[in-house]
Amino acid sequence: MIGDQDASSLRILAISALWQGANDYAFVRAFRRMGHSVRAVSEQEFLPSWRSWPLRLVRRVLRERIVEDYNQALLREARMLRPDLLFVFKGALVKAETLRAVRDMGTICIQFYPDTGFRAQSPQLWDAIPEYDWFFSTKLDHVEGLRASHGYHRVSFLPHGFDPETHRPIEASARDIADYGCDVSFIGSISKKKRAAMEELLQRAGELDIAIWGPPTWREQGGAVAQAYRGSPVLGLEYAKAISLSKINLGLMFEGSSDGARPDVLTARTFEIPGAGGFMLHERTDEAAEHFEDCTECVLFSDHDEMIDKIHYYLAHDDERRAIAAAGRQRCLDSGYSTDDRARVIIAKFHELRTQDSNSGADR
Template sequence: MMIQQKHYDVVWIDKGHTIFASTLRFIKAVSPSTIIVSYSPDNMALRHNQTQQYLECIPYYDYIFTNKSYILDDMRRLGAKNIHFVNNSYEETFHHPYNLTEKEKRELGGEVGFVGMWEKERCESIFYLADHGIKVKVFGNKVWDKYATYSPNLEIVGHLLKGEDYSKSLQAFRISLCFLRKINFDQQTTRSVEIPACGGFMLAERTDEHLAMFKEGKEAAYFSSNEELLEKCQYYLNHETERKQIALSGRERCLTSDYSNEGMIKKCLNIIFQNEVK
């Protein structure tokens, strides 16, 4: 193993579904000063996100980082020693504004848009908008296809977007919707930073974490009901200058608060090494 050939200050493991506890014990036996870190963007306190290998490894991680603030105590009960919350982050090499062609604006954008998997609650919210005259385009998985003829105000594109097309779409929509995954009890998601980072206007579910990341009405817009969602869509579709300024300010907040992947990792390393020198 590489750990036998060279000293590493940190071994960073993303998610770690297939890592065995014996591997972590071996790392510590060979290099006791190496700090073993776990990071996952999923709610690892929920069974559907776990494997038996992951559960057995939890006590052997020196630090665990999660973007789910509400699972800290649950993870401690599973054996986590040092667990810390960090915000979601974006990849600055492709989550950034692009010079969009008219063809890209037309094919990847629209009035109001959502890019993501089907879930009951978000589908009902999108139906509510369509029923009240808002034109919505959805790029999603095949489950969305069954609703392709639901309304002339709803356009279903039966595939998800990847790479630059995903980033360009978040920018191309006049309003990009940010729904939270109810099965994970999310308070924020990767779109929470990816939409503003791409220069898009974000209309997201209102949570304390969202409000802490982006100022309401200044750097993003929020809703707490379908009625408020409709009201905000109607307002910002008719207030173009204000909408564009909020999108610009949201992008600037991503930069000044360093919500990038690199910024998140720096924060984690600062926590680790500040603790280690005490």
């Protein structure tokens, strides 16, 4: 163990965003609630999210320099903190040589990967994978995939979770109800399959109050989709309010892409919607059915017809809908679906790896 601090309290250097509602920041908060000392470094401090074309061009020209500066900053932070654990959430800019240098300090490096694919994210991410002491992925396919692509076996499945600070029932104000109240909502990014589902719903159930929150690409589709679009992604507690005030929250899954990104079967929304006390109507997958009991803790659908039929049914049966929403939240609490629970798994893996290092003379 680096340093002389109590073994129950770790020094953790985390690659994370710094705003409430960010999935990575939820882990930072969870680690701190566990009593650990956490220093968070955000990629956004180095890689600006400029939108205009001239500034995006400047960012592209400077990207290599930005990535190098960012990795040097990580090394400086690691040398100052001397962390027991480097926790990387996605870490698209973290280079393999940076991980090697941090591990040479005696630090355990653990990745929690939340996305569907790798190659489209960055070349640094793909090359750095073998340098992690352990790689948790929210996608089951990645476990065998990384073994095949990298000969890498230090990988396991760990699903997303809900943030108990953020994804919780919230007492709504009149303003909240006016802003977020609706019959059906989808909150998330756009894809061809998601767009088709929303277009079908809007065409066949246009009398309902249907809302979409997400990137402006939704508005650019025009027609009924653009009319249903209520604005950019709702974040933090506003996201929880939108879930609570939507009578039905859709769990639409990404279908995968030609660049190697695999289809989703579970997403962060799978746990955030019931965690916030919302009623969840989710695409039917084996994994969703394993985590929530259909028609008791959530409702699953297989196609557009079933989705629309169940929307009409549950809008007409308020008591059933509310009971399922309450049972879904209770399942999240009882079954350990929070980021606090996921963080405990990560810390347990840290201790397992540290023990292995001690027993093998720290020969990694």
